[in-house]
Amino acid sequence: MKKKCFILFMLNCLLFFNGMQYIIAQTSTGFIEIKGKIVDNSSNDALVFADIIIKDSNISTITNSDGEFALKIPDSLASRLITFSYLGYQKKEMKISELNGNSKIKLFPAVTELSEVEVKTFRDAETLLRETLKNRSNVYNNANALMTAFYREIIKKRRKNASLSEAVVQIHKQPYSNFKNDAIELIKARKSTDYNRLDTLAVKLQGGPFSNLYTDIIKYPEYIFSNENIDLYNFSFGESTQVNNKPVYVVNFKQKPGIKEPFYYGKLYIDAETLALTNAVFRLNVENKELSSQMYIRKKPRRVDVYPTEATYRINYRTQNGKWHYAYSNILLTFKVNWKGKLFNSVYTLNSEMAITDWHISNPNLIKTKENMLKPTTILADETSGFKDPAFWGEYNIIEPEKSIEAAIEKIKKQLNKTSNI
Incomplete structure (x- = not known):
């Protein structure tokens, strides 16, 4: 974020x-x-x-x-x-x-029309969002939770996979009622990279699992709807829908005209009964190349221009025992790289996703001193041996690999084997 x-x-x-x-x-x-x-x-x-x-x-x-x-x-x-x-x-x-x-x-698709009484309750979409953010202590999990999550990070050069990273992590999730940051503990990880496809440009996602964790709008509203910038958005109601057979409001949002700084636009899905945010899909406005580039690019060579052409985010929440909690997030970033003096440019896509696969209420004293606790500046370690072991994850739940990813893993393994034999 x-x-x-x-x-x-x-x-x-x-x-x-x-x-x-x-x-x-x-x-x-x-x-x-x-x-x-x-x-x-x-x-x-x-x-x-x-x-x-x-x-x-x-x-x-x-x-x-x-x-x-x-x-x-x-x-x-x-x-x-x-x-x-x-x-x-x-x-x-x-x-x-x-x-x-x-x-x-x-x-089967389900289309739900909210009753006239329910719609009248919140005639203003911005008021509904403010009430949702204010209501987080009541409808979201307010106990310390230890969450097991699977994290995957893919880097592509145009359409070809260049790097694949996967990890099982444990998230020490703070209650939604306080403002303490969550912590992440690395349990198991593997990575495979085809260096030839990355040429001389190293593309790395700094933050790793933290990048996805910060998309939790309810826990970290300051990165999208802070008290200072919420007035810079226009909000409107969209056609209502359902989540788990329950009606939800759909709120559209986008930055107001005339604002040069990049902000987000997209849809928020809010449960009509509890006013909990259940899902959100949004993008960054990348029309201003220079300002949007400053939000993502930490370091680059002087003779290269790098700017994002797409930045898409998705966040899903689930409910258990009457309380909502973070469940899944996906980030898709596309960058164009222009080298001065070169005729053609390069396009890199970075896709990261994290899914909660199990969780339980934990001891109030969250662990924060372990050696394997990650930092927000962490870049997932390079480990390739795991991709040769089909039973690498054991009983941990993971996101099923796409066929294209499985094929890319095999190609990358072959490339790495050739490199090691030289």
Whole structure:
């Protein structure tokens, strides 16, 4: 996010070198693994970022860009129900045992018109947002929580994958009622990089998992809707929809005309009953190249111009026991790199996502002195050995890899093997 989610560009190569069917697989390590795909009932289009949750538990995951997912469930929960949900669709529940032999999970769209009384309650969309931010202590988790999360970071040069990083982290989540920052502990990580595709330009995401954590608008409103800049936006109501079969307000926002500084524009989805923010999708206005570049570029060579051409953010929340909490975020950043004296430019895309896969209420004294606690300035460590081990993650839940990512991993591994044999 603003000031905290930025990219580090460095000219120094040495810095690098130091329709699927459901499958239920019984393992010998005490958990069941489920794989599948969630699609629209009519079009069969994949539903990206759909939620999959084991009912009455905190175990969950999310679909990838192909609508596919993988979920590891302890044997003790094998008799539970599994819930599939997606913004604007009807929620669906099934027994885990019923998934075997099914093809695709199909969800039905749901359009909800808020009653005239509900609409009149908040005629002004800005007033609704202010009430939502003010209400965070009442509807969001107010206990210290220890969250297990899967983090993935992809760097592409044009359409080709150049670097893949993945990690399991534990988030020491502070209560939403206070203003203390969250902490992140690194549990397990791996990384694979094809140095040839990065040429002489090192592109790194500084902040790593923290970049995604700071998209939590309710916990960190100062990075988008601070007391100083909320008046610089125009707000309006959009057509209402549903989240988990419950009606939600849709609030559109964008910066007011005549403001040169880059601000955000997008949609906020607010639960009509609790006034909790359930989802948000927004972009940075990158029309002003110089100012938008200053928000992300920390260091670059003098003879190169680097500026963002796209900056898209998504944040999802879930509810458990009547309280909402951070569940998933995705950041997509595209940069154009122009070298002085060169005819062609380069385009780099950085995509990072983080999904909460399990959590529980923790001891009030959060751990902050461990050696493996990450800093907001951390760049995920380079580790390639994990990609050669199919059982690297063990029983940890991860986001199912897209086919393109799996193929890229294999290509990168081959390239690294060739380099090591020279």
